Amino acid sequence: MDKVRDLSSKKAAVIFTKSSCCMSHSIKSLFYELGASPAIHELDQDANGKEMEWALRALGCSPSVPAVFIGGRFIGSSKDIISYHLEGSLKQMLIDAKAIWF
Template identity: 50%
Template sequence: MAEAINRLASQKGVVIFSNSSCCMCYAVKILFLELRVNPMVHEIDLDPEGREIEKALLRMGLSTAVPAVFIGGKSIGSTHEVMALHLSGSLVQMLKPYQNMS
């Protein structure tokens, strides 16, 4: 399953594994949209293999299974890590190649 996650995480510059009813997932998705990034969102609760994906994300060392954020195919972490990167100014730098110029 880790291979499948890595394959999905590499399909687009920014990928978020999410749960459609998770408020923290929603907050992270809104943050990326406000930063002019349109991530690929994979709602694992709507995926028949969602439980296996969730277990695999946890085995990858994430503190929580969702939201799981990947930038450039690399795991960035969950809400805590994303917000820490954002507050330090690092997240915007990481997202520059993926921002929609409008």
């Protein structure tokens, strides 16, 4: 849990993913389209990936990836992020966290 907390607080936007996950790819693409440059942590390519995946599940992220943090706060998984984007609040969260500027 400490590793997830530490990594999630190092940048304004952080996404924990797996390289083979299509939803992870979609969420990363959405962030790039919005102008954000999130820190990406591929759990399947990290030596501590399994432990971090369990920590994400303990936070309530189901499925465990993608798990999105904005401003050091857990925001949710792909369905949550898509909902925030469709209602228009995702962009404002990124602006407030200084992940994008307008």
